[in-house]
Amino acid sequence: MESSETPERDLYAILNISREASDEDIRKAFRQWAQVYHPDKYQDPELKNVATDNFQRIRDAYEILSDEHKREIYDIYGMEGLNSGYELSEKLNKPEEIKEMLERLKRQKEVEKTLAHSKPSGALLANLSLPQYLDGGSIISGMGMFSEVKSQLSKRNSLAIGGNLSVAGASGTGSASAMLRHQISSVASVEFMASAGLRALLGVQTSRQLSQHSMATLGIAVSLRDGSVNLSNAWTRQLSETTIGNVQLVLGVESGISIGWQKKDDKTSASGELKFGTASLGASVHYTHHFSAKSHGRLAGRIGSTALEFEIGGGRRISKFSTLRLLYIVGIQGISWRFELHRGGQKLIIPVLLFNEFNALFATSAFVLPSSLYFILKKYVLKPYYKRRERQRMLDKMYNKSIKLQEARKVAEKAQKLLEIVSNRKKNKQVEKGGLVISKALYGNLQEMDGRGELREEQNDEVASQVLDVTLPLNFLVSDSGQLKLHGGIRKSGIMGFYDPCPEFPKQLLVEYTFQGENRQVVVEDCDELMIPR
Numbered sequence: 001m002e003s004s005e006t007p008e009r010d011l012y013a014i015l016n017i018s019r020e021a022s023d024e025d026i027r028k029a030f031r032q033w034a035q036v037y038h039p040d041k042y043q044d045p046e047l048k049n050v051a052t053d054n055f056q057r058i059r060d061a062y063e064i065l066s067d068e069h070k071r072e073i074y075d076i077y078g079m080e081g082l083n084s085g086y087e088l089s090e091k092l093n094k095p096e097e098i099k100e101m102l103e104r105l106k107r108q109k110e111v112e113k114t115l116a117h118s119k120p121s122g123a124l125l126a127n128l129s130l131p132q133y134l135d136g137g138s139i140i141s142g143m144g145m146f147s148e149v150k151s152q153l154s155k156r157n158s159l160a161i162g163g164n165l166s167v168a169g170a171s172g173t174g175s176a177s178a179m180l181r182h183q184i185s186s187v188a189s190v191e192f193m194a195s196a197g198l199r200a201l202l203g204v205q206t207s208r209q210l211s212q213h214s215m216a217t218l219g220i221a222v223s224l225r226d227g228s229v230n231l232s233n234a235w236t237r238q239l240s241e242t243t244i245g246n247v248q249l250v251l252g253v254e255s256g257i258s259i260g261w262q263k264k265d266d267k268t269s270a271s272g273e274l275k276f277g278t279a280s281l282g283a284s285v286h287y288t289h290h291f292s293a294k295s296h297g298r299l300a301g302r303i304g305s306t307a308l309e310f311e312i313g314g315g316r317r318i319s320k321f322s323t324l325r326l327l328y329i330v331g332i333q334g335i336s337w338r339f340e341l342h343r344g345g346q347k348l349i350i351p352v353l354l355f356n357e358f359n360a361l362f363a364t365s366a367f368v369l370p371s372s373l374y375f376i377l378k379k380y381v382l383k384p385y386y387k388r389r390e391r392q393r394m395l396d397k398m399y400n401k402s403i404k405l406q407e408a409r410k411v412a413e414k415a416q417k418l419l420e421i422v423s424n425r426k427k428n429k430q431v432e433k434g435g436l437v438i439s440k441a442l443y444g445n446l447q448e449m450d451g452r453g454e455l456r457e458e459q460n461d462e463v464a465s466q467v468l469d470v471t472l473p474l475n476f477l478v479s480d481s482g483q484l485k486l487h488g489g490i491r492k493s494g495i496m497g498f499y500d501p502c503p504e505f506p507k508q509l510l511v512e513y514t515f516q517g518e519n520r521q522v523v524v525e526d527c528d529e530l531m532i533p534r
Contacts, residue, residue: 011061011074013494016477018487019075023066030062033496036422036476050414054496121345122147125166129353131334141353142168156183173198193221200224205232213238221252228253254279266290281305293317298327308332312367315340326374328367330358335366401503408499409468416472416497423476435482436533439519440512441471443492444501446523466502473497474511482515488529 012019015029037055042048064070064082073082125144133139148162163176175197183189187209194202203221210216217234230252239245243263250256256277263270272285282304290296300311309331317323325340335355341348355362430437444467473496478484486492492509493500500507507526512519515533524530 010490010494011065012487013490013492014057014061014496015065016486016495017065019489021065026062026065030058030066033058036418037496042418047418051418053411054415054418058496119150119345120148121150123347123349125349125351127168127351127353131353131356142166157181175199196224223253230254250277256280275304282307286311298325302331313338326370328370330363332358334358335363337366337370405465405501409465409501412468412497412499416470419472419476419497423472426478427475429480430478430482433482434516436478436484437514438471438474438478438484438511439514440510441469441474442510443468443470443498444507445505446508446510447505466505468499468501470495470498470509482533484511484513484530484532486524486530489527491526493526 012021015021015026015033017025017029021029034055037051037058039048039052039055042051064074070082123144123146125142125146126140127142127144128139129137129141130139132141144164144166146162146164148160150158150160152158158181160179160181161177163174165174166172175195177193177195179194180192181189182191188207190204190206192204201221201223203219205217205219207215207217215236217232217236219232221230221232222228223230230250232248232250234246234248236244236246239261242265243261245261246259248258248260254277256275256279258273258275260273261271268287268289270285270287272283274283275281282302284300284302284304286298286300288296288298294317295314296316297314298312302309309329311327311329313325313327315323315325322341322343325342327338327340329336329338329351334353334357336351336353338352339348339350354366427437429435446467474484476497477486477495486495486509491500492498493507508523509526509530510521510523511530511532512521513532514520520533522530522532
């Protein structure tokens with residue numbers, strides 16, 4: 001079993017004990033390391049500071065592993081479980097009981113995190129009209145704003161409050177709405193809705209999962225202005241792993257039926273809808289293709305008694321949370337562009353009406369000019385900029401990584417320095433009786449070394465920095481009986497005096513040793529057990 005902890009925080013590696021170690025094994029290992037790293041043993045201020053840091057590491061490891069309940073938490077959830085403040089009752093002795101308690105506490109913390117989190121969303125719309133501006137009017141023909149905040153009141157209840165304002169010419173409208181959602185069970189929910197303003201109404205809607213692939217929704221809404229009642233019923237079914245179909249029926253002042261489908265996978269998304277009603281008749285379709293993780297293209301069309309337009313365009317993610325989109329629209333209302341900026345849950349939408357009437361020359365120009373400008377900017381401005389930025393990020397990352405590795409190497413070398421006296425004394429004792437003596441030990445990326453454990457002539461300093469000499473700590477770990485054991489399933493980089501010199505490469509440990517006058521060599525993988533002499 002390989003530890004899920006980072007090597008520097010693997011408590012078993014710090015004490016060099018197995019995961020099945022007894023309480024006596026833990027105490028014995030702590031005493032062994034404490035003899036070297038106790039701060040009171042050193043008068044020199046620098047050595048005293050080094051000893052204090054390393055003694056704190058072994059003491060923390062001992063305090064956790066010697067406590068039965070803390071050790072259970074660490075074995076299941078690692079340091080994250082301990083740092084999260086999980087506590088176990090002393091009455092829970094079975095591992096399955098402890099795991100159940102931890103899972104319950106983890107879910108509780110997730111709920112608390114959810115309750116403290118609200119999700120705001122909104123959109124700002126600014127309609128621009130070039131023909132109106134050329135006729136001497138304002139270039140802004142209208143504006144609109146929408147905002148909504150969703151908040152989790154409890155595990156089963158959520159509240160959404162929103163409002164919108166719109167202005168066109170000299171007139172304006174606005175409304176406010178609220179929706180309370182209650183999760184009745186894992187397969188059913190109910191929503192209560194209310195709005196005030198232009199469309200003042202009260203409504204209730206309930207949804208239920210009929211089967212693994214089907215869901216039904218039933219709703220009723222009453223207008224507070226004229227008392228009219230609208231009934232709605234919708235059915236949704238999973239047609240395949242990526243496709244959903246739905247049917248909706250509305251009975252009321254504006255009765256109608258709509259049939260739609262949606263398809264979405266890693267690269268594409270598409271949807272279509274047919275709508276038949278007493279006031280309108282129409283169909284719509286859209287298709288989006290993701291060329292990469294950052295860019296996508298979009299095609300859409302709408303046709304019916306009140307609309308006839310075609311839309312083409314695309315978008316690009318310009319940062320981690322922001323996407324910019326440009327769409328070209330041709331329809332009975334004229335020719336226009338639409339700019340959209342999406343950031344988190346917020347949107348800025350700017351439709352620009354270019355021409356009131358359709359003209360083949362104008363339509364072609366409105367499509368070709370921005371497209372050509374985009375590809376020119378992409379090739380000569382955006383791509384070079386992103387390449388420079390990515391190159392700089394990589395250089396900064398490499399530099400930061402190099403600094404951290406240098407600091408980790410210094411810490412390991414200082415830890416080894418304190419081991420030197422005891423390690424040499426143990427080594428001399430083994431030499432006198434012809435026991436186990438570690439003559440050379442290297443840890444790290446050994447793929448670039450020859451069979452004798454030496455760097456090849458063509459290798460540079462960077463390759464050399466991926467290998468750490470660990471002869472001192474291994475001689476220290478040789479027992480009085482002349483044996484060295486490193487336990488399996490634990491990364492060796494966590495052992496005192498070790499560190500990980502090459503995080504992105506597989507690591508090995510090479511040990512050359514002498515036993516009873518005979519020279520031997522062994523190489524083991526990072527998490528494999530080492531037992532010498534055999």
